[in-house]
Amino acid sequence: MTSILAIETSTPACSVALIVGDAKFSRYSEEPRSHTRLIMGMIDEVLTEAGTTVDQLDAIAVTVGPGSFTGLRIGFSTVQGLAFGANIPVIPVSTLKVLAQTYKRKQSEGMDLPCKVMAVLDARMGEFNCGAYELNASGQFIAGIKDQLLSKSDALALYQDLNPSIIVGEAGALFDFSDMDSSHMDSSDRCDIESLTLVDIYPDALDLLDIALEDFTQGGAVPIDQVDLVYLRGTDAWKKHTPIRPN
Secondary structure (H helix, E strand, O other): OOEEEEEEOOOOOEEEEEEEOOEEEEEEEOOOOOHHHHHHHHHHHHHHHHOOOHHHOOEEEEEOOOOOHHHHHHHHHHHHHHHHHHOOOEEEEOHHHHHHHHHHHHOOOOOOOOEEEEEEEEEEOOEEEEEEEEEOOOOOEEEOOOOEEEEHHHHHHHHHHHOOOEEEEOHHHHOOHHHOOHHHOOHHHHHHHHOOEEEEOOOOHHHHHHHHHHHHHOOOOEOHHHOOOOOOOOHHHOOOOOOOOOO
16 A cells, blocks of 8 residues: 655645545645645645654655745755654655646536646746646656746747647746747747647645656655755755765
8 A cells, every 4th residue: 555745835825635545545735835834734734634644654755846945945844854763765746747747637518639848936036947748648747848947038939839729837937928939930820829828836745746646656755865856947956965874
């Protein structure tokens, strides 16, 4: 009976999800700058509700970025403490991939294939964290590009190059159609822009859990000291802890 805990703190939303066998338990909150106060309580609640403990987990899943510098540190530090303390492997997952998975779960109708989704998070200072995913016939998202940090103009250029039907995440911060250079677009390009779906959402640990389950079956769980955060900016500012005792 597989048991995986998922922790997501990389955006203003904070969430935790747990699967034990076929049963799922979750908590979600959008309280910016409250992750430190909320995260351990959420973990305790889902473990208690499931009637299990940390040392009974098969793995812990965590979003490793890109995302908020502080948010990523809070989630990763929490996972470090749990994983080192109970010698549990970790499943690292891209925040942007979780965004695509969250959209897939929340949208009310089936997604037609092929379906290209661009995931975007506002990195401030005129830059955006961008990823691109395509839904395959098995219902899994496959990365079309490596997650990258781009200026607003380059992110818009990436959109035009990828031509996705959906942009999820902090999409509204990126798209002001007055920024689009329509002088170089033909009529079909302009039609694509008009039909584009923009969805402002945050990633949810429930969807991190779904990705982690698939990764776990494929051997994607690794020791915590092999996991790195992916900031795409300012990576030198974070240093991983080392175990306080041998494994």
